[in-house]
Amino acid sequence: MTTQQDSSSTTTDAALPIAVLGGGSFGTAIANIIAGNGHDTRQWMRDESRARDCRETGENHYYLPGVPLDPALKITSELEEAIDGCRIVFVSIPSKSFREVVQRVAPLLAEGTVLISTTKGVEHDSFHLMSDILREETSGMRIGVLSGPNFAKEIVAGHYTATVIASEDAALCDTIQKVLHSETFRVYSSNDVFGVELAGALKNIYAIVTGMAAALDRGQNTISLLITRALAEMMRFAEAMGADPMTFIGLAGVGDLILTCSSDLSRNYRVGYLVGRGRPLEEAVAEIGQVAEGVNTVRLIKHKADEMGVYMPLVSAIHAILFEERPIPEVIRNLMSGAQTFDVAYSAKP
Numbered sequence: 001m002t003t004q005q006d007s008s009s010t011t012t013d014a015a016l017p018i019a020v021l022g023g024g025s026f027g028t029a030i031a032n033i034i035a036g037n038g039h040d041t042r043q044w045m046r047d048e049s050r051a052r053d054c055r056e057t058g059e060n061h062y063y064l065p066g067v068p069l070d071p072a073l074k075i076t077s078e079l080e081e082a083i084d085g086c087r088i089v090f091v092s093i094p095s096k097s098f099r100e101v102v103q104r105v106a107p108l109l110a111e112g113t114v115l116i117s118t119t120k121g122v123e124h125d126s127f128h129l130m131s132d133i134l135r136e137e138t139s140g141m142r143i144g145v146l147s148g149p150n151f152a153k154e155i156v157a158g159h160y161t162a163t164v165i166a167s168e169d170a171a172l173c174d175t176i177q178k179v180l181h182s183e184t185f186r187v188y189s190s191n192d193v194f195g196v197e198l199a200g201a202l203k204n205i206y207a208i209v210t211g212m213a214a215a216l217d218r219g220q221n222t223i224s225l226l227i228t229r230a231l232a233e234m235m236r237f238a239e240a241m242g243a244d245p246m247t248f249i250g251l252a253g254v255g256d257l258i259l260t261c262s263s264d265l266s267r268n269y270r271v272g273y274l275v276g277r278g279r280p281l282e283e284a285v286a287e288i289g290q291v292a293e294g295v296n297t298v299r300l301i302k303h304k305a306d307e308m309g310v311y312m313p314l315v316s317a318i319h320a321i322l323f324e325e326r327p328i329p330e331v332i333r334n335l336m337s338g339a340q341t342f343d344v345a346y347s348a349k350p
């Protein structure tokens with residue numbers, strides 16, 4: 001860790017006021033953990049009728065049906081009420097609306113507030129990650145990102161889960177580890193913010209690819225081939241972008257890649273599955289009804305990889321299928337006839 005900061009204002013010995021912005025599945029899962037740990041937790045969602053329904057029924061019917069919310073969790077559609085007195089704020093808003101929400105909340109934040117993005121995406125029409133947006137839209141804040149193999153549904157079901165808090169601010173990592181740690185939830189730390197954030201965004205692309213492979217009734221050899229070569233691509237891209245490729249062998253990298261590429265709990269995987277079964281992309285996205293960040297990320301990464309000359313055959317292939325109307329069998333034939341290169345391009349040897 002490179003920066004040590006005073007965390008006295010966010011000590012976890014007492015119940016802290018903590019806000020979670022976003023009423024979707026992940027915001028709800030995270031808010032539920034924090035409330036369960038005894039903190040004064042406020043969850044903000046934009047829609048008052050949804051907020052009222054959550055308060056009255058003790059359940060977020062649309063995003064996490066059947067899951068009882070912690071009775072201490074305070075749910076509001078008033079941003080000021082959610083933020084009041086909070087020195088820790090989690091932002092769990094899809095990348096498409098992330099900047100807009102941060103712009104609204106910025107004037108309400110006290111200097112030195114801890115801002116944590118949980119969003120695994122890249123800003124539309126730019127190459128900004130969410131921590132870049134937090135830095136651009138606020139000043140004097142302490143910034144981190146949370147990412148890892150974390151299906152919201154499994155977190156709230158109490159399945160043993162681990163995640164990564166990444167920040168250059170070691171005291172921030174320590175505080176967030178304490179705030180989130182529970183009997184079923186562990187939090188590891190990293191100082192590679194860019195790598196952790198990039199990993200979370202990139203893996204969504206490959207979940208679309210493996211979802212499509214599943215739809216085409218490919219077997220486990222194919223899935224293993226895809227996940228392993230996806231990791232190689234992710235590390236190659238990370239290195240070209242200046243991130244530490246080693247971050248990609250951790251929970252936020254290969255951990256989340258395996259999870260998201262292996263399960264239809266992933267919305268990105270389900271988009272790939274539906275397209276693989278012949279459904280148009282727009283229809284598939286609409287049917288999922290929740291955010292599938294990978295669709296936009298494919299476009300942005302393809303553009304960036306081309307610009308920088310980074311070899312990403314799987315990104316090019318899924319881009320060709322989703323956005324260039326290329327037939328799936330032709331794209332697969334091209335992939336399988338590509339150059340056969342080295343297996344492992346990284347070595348621990350000096």
Ligand SMILES: NC(=O)C1=CN([C@@H]2O[C@H](COP(=O)(O)OP(=O)(O)OC[C@H]3O[C@@H](n4cnc5c(N)ncnc54)[C@H](OP(=O)(O)O)[C@@H]3O)[C@@H](O)[C@H]2O)C=CC1
Pocket residue numbers: 022023024025026027028045046047063092093094095097100101118119120121150151152153289290291293
């Ligand atoms: N779900 C998961 O398992 C995980 C998700 N993530 C990441 O977390 C991020 C959020 O995902 P998730 O909670 O799953 O998304 P969902 O699609 O479940 O929910 C999105 C939430 O954001 C709200 N929202 C959208 N636009 C705005 C806006 N302009 N102003 C205010 N609120 C808005 C939606 O409100 P409304 O309902 O009114 O439309 C909804 O409450 C994503 O980047 C995802 O990659 C990370 C780990 C796991």
Ligand SMILES: O=C(CO)COP(=O)(O)O
Pocket residue numbers: 120148149150151152204207256259260265266267268269291292293
């Ligand atoms: O990031 C996730 C699990 O770690 C959730 O993936 P999806 O957004 O594809 O559902």
